[in-house]
Amino acid sequence: MTQRNNVILIVDDEPDMCWALEYILNKRGYVTCKALSAQEALELMAQQQFACAFLDAKLPDMDGLELGRLIRERAPDMRILMVSGYFYRDDVSIQEAIARGVIIDLISKPFLQAEILRVLET
Numbered sequence: 388m389t390q391r392n393n394v395i396l397i398v399d400d401e402p403d404m405c406w407a408l409e410y411i412l413n414k415r416g417y418v419t420c421k422a423l424s425a426q427e428a429l430e431l432m433a434q435q436q437f438a439c440a441f442l443d444a445k446l447p448d449m450d451g452l453e454l455g456r457l458i459r460e461r462a463p464d465m466r467i468l469m470v471s472g473y474f475y476r477d478d479v480s481i482q483e484a485i486a487r488g489v490i491i492d493l494i495s496k497p498f499l500q501a502e503i504l505r506v507l508e509t
Contacts, residue, residue: 393416393417393418393438394417394418394419394420394435394436394437394438395412395417395418395419395420395437395438395439395440395441396419396420396421396422396428396431396432396437396439396440396441397409397412397419397420397421397422397440397441398421398422398423398424398425398427398428398440398441398442398443398446398451398454399421399423399441399442399443399446399470400423400424400443400445400446400447401443402423404443404470404496405421405423408421408441408470408503409421411500411503411504412503412507415504415507417507420435420437424446424447424448424449425446425448425449425451425453425454425457426448426449428440428442428454428458429454429457429458432458432461432462436462437462437465438465438466439465439466439467439468439507440455440458440465440466440467440468441468441470441494441503442454442455442458442467442468442469442470442490443469443470443471444469444470444471444472444473445471445473451469451471452469452480452484452489452490455467455469455484455489455490456489459488459489466491467489467490467491468490468491468492468493468494468506469481469484469490469492469493469494470493470494470496470498471493471494471495471496472495472496472497476493476495481493491506492506494506
């Protein structure tokens with residue numbers, strides 16, 4: 388089992404988006420694991436611990452906020468970030484998720500590399 392110190396879970400049904408996040412994070416020394424569905428993400432979590440997760444808002448098998456709630460139940464200390472082309476930061480459901488501690492922030496697609504690194508370093 389890999390230790391959770393710098394391992395990041397990327398969950399997005401778009402392989403190109405996973406690749407982009409992996410590229411940004413690997414370049415900064417983070418170890419990444421990717422999942423193309425919520426079910427795959429939950430299976431990875433059963434095998435390994437993660438420091439952080441980047442979740443797409445819309446997955447084929449589950450809403451990203453629901454996945455965030457499930458992850459929060461299993462890993463209360465994990466940093467969970469939503470990456471979305473669907474929601475905006477001022478969306479009521481996103482504000483509620485942040486207030487309840489389900490996610491710590493939302494990054495809108497398309498994003499800049501600096502935005503990804505900023506949320507990791509704060």
